[in-house]
Amino acid sequence: MKITASSPILYTANDVYALDAAAIAGGIPAIQLMKRAGRAAFELLLERFPAPELISIYCGAGNNGGDGYVLAALAAQRLLPVQVIQLTAPDKLSGEARQAYDFALQEGVAMVPFVQAAAPTSGVIVDALLGIGLRGAPSGEFAAAIEQINHSCLPVLALDIPSGLNADTGAVAGVAVAAKLTITFIAIKRGLLTGRGAALTGELVLANLDVPAVTYDAITSDVERLSLNTLIDLLPARAADAHKGDFGHVMVIGGDTGYGGAALMAAEAAARSGAGKVSVATRPEHVAAILARRPEVMACGVVSGQELEPLLAQPTLLVVGPGLGRTPWSEQMLQQAIKSGLPLVLDADALNILAEGRVVPAAAQQQHRPWLLTPHPAEAARLLGITTAEVQADRFAAVRALSARYNASVILKGAGSLVAANDGVIGVVTDGNPGMASGGMGDVLSGIVGALIAQGLSSHDAARLGAVVHACAADLAAEDLGQRSLLATDLIPYLGQLL
Incomplete structure (x- = not known):
């Protein structure tokens, strides 16, 4: 998603109402804010769609409709072809929205009730x-x-938020406008960037309406947009006399019969992300292929948890789950990993086994070492005992619940991935593209974050930086290869460039 805005802080609808009220209390008349919003939207429209054949503005009630009426009046002043399609009768308008309607009426804007309007065709x-x-x-x-609007196939500029999209959750109940461009006012609403918001918002532009910076100081937010530029400094510089032991040993545990590629992708991503040493504990039949593909990775064939146990004296961190499966072998691997006392990154079937209660860690096994969980929405739903639809209905609540339940940092994957930890702050990943909807992407992510923890980052910092690096690598790969043909291993060459 392309975002034109400098502030990383994201807000709820109630936060923005409070900011709006504070700006008014600070001396900016409400009608002045509305006029600034309408003008900002009008100027953006002309910048992106010069000399439009027709501007059709669907106006409801309240401030959103008022913003539309101001835009219509400004277009009429420029003698541009404009029409308002009214969803609310003028006698139902009040306050600033009524003043904006009167402004549009004064400028001679053509207006027609929705039930009488022909659908725009240009x-x-x-x-x-x-x-x-x-x-x-x-x-x-x-x-x-x-x-x-959606059936018109015309470009759509949404004012503040695409209608039908929940500003707090990014969910849609029923129908919502699919915008090509959204201009949001005063502050970025968090629902624009995750869930369905990532698909419906299009390009996002923030217009702060010249609200003074001091106004924002009174409103605190616990959601932020994550940026590679600000997170990359979390990685410490390497000393000139460094050796491989300084950067940790990541062991990937997974690759049940037929799924060796998942473990290999995680291991290769960990190696490219800076881990000093990387090993794989997997089914014996996968060892030869792993060594042929990536000889820098140490591959160990294990047939039972008993064989795995002595190998766990070497690593500094375990990535468990890529290709793990749900067989008795899989359960033994996860049980030994939890018993080891090592920091854990849990992905894929490791999460499913936990959700099914087939391996139950003792509370003490979670309290004194970092855990990082990387579920997609369906895995998150299993862990929480709810439906995938319920997870997607409020991704912020879901990621918080997971972090609290498992005393862990969590990356809830999907469009606008969310990162949460026990400090209560949620990060939103706005990089990435639809090409990431293919097999193996999660395995690569688990390898990246595992390597970052092995190099000394906290699980939360590794989750934040790793999720962004993963998404940015996908964007670089898509620039070269296109989104439709993108494969998980295509990301790996770009990791070194980004890190």
Whole structure:
């Protein structure tokens, strides 16, 4: 997702209402904020869609509709072809929205009720329907208007947020506008960047409406956008006399019968991400292929937990789960890993075995060493005992619940991956692309974060930096190879470049 904004802080709808109220209390009239919003949107529209054949603005009630009416008035002043499609009758408007309507009426803007309007077939559509106050699913004419906008196949500029998208969670109940471009006002709402928000927002531009910086000091937020530029300094510089023992030994445990490639991808990613030594404990039949592909990796064939146990004296960290499977062998591998007392990165079937209760760690085994979990939404749902839909309905709540339940740092994967730890702060990953929706991407991620922990980063810092590096590597690879053909191993050559 392309984002034009400098601030990394993300806000809820209530936070933004408080910021808006504080700006008004500080001396900026509410109508002035609305006019600034309408002007910022109008100027962006002309920048991205010069000389539009027609500007069709769908206006609801409240401030979102008022922003649309201001935009319409400004377009009419420039003698641009513009029409407002009204979802709320003028006599139902009040406050600043009514003033904005009067401004548009004064400028001669053509207005027509939605039930009488023909669907636009040319030009640009502006979505000023619902804004950030929506709770639940759009209904009636609003739902029909959203469907009409989406079926038009015209470019859409959404004001503040695509209508139908939840500003706090990034979820959609019912229908929502799919925008090509969204201009959000005062602050970035966290739901724009994760879940369905990542798909519906399009390019995101922030207009802070010249709200003074001091206004933001009164509102605290526990959600932030993660950036490689700010996180890369977490990696310490390497001394000139460094040796491989300084950078940890990552052991990947996985690769049940038929799944050796997953363990190898995690191991290779760990090696490319700077681990001093990398080994793999896997089924014996996979050893030859691993050594042929990546001779720098030490490969050990193990057929039981008893054989694995003596090998666990060597590593500084274990990555458990890539290709692990759910067989008795798999359970033995996970049980020995937990008993080892080593820091753990748990992925894939290691998470599924935990969720099924087939391996139950004692509380003491979690308290004094870092755990990092990397579930996708379905794995997160199993761990929490809820449905995948419930996870996606509030990804922020889900990642917090996982972190608390397992006393662990957590990367909840998906569009707009979320990173949480016990400090309560959630990071949102806004890099990455749809090409990452292919097998093995999670295995590469687990190897990256394992290597970062082995080099001395905390599990939380490793999760934040690793998730961003993983996404940025996918973006670099997609630039060269395209998104549709992207493979997990395509990311690995870019890890050294980024780190």
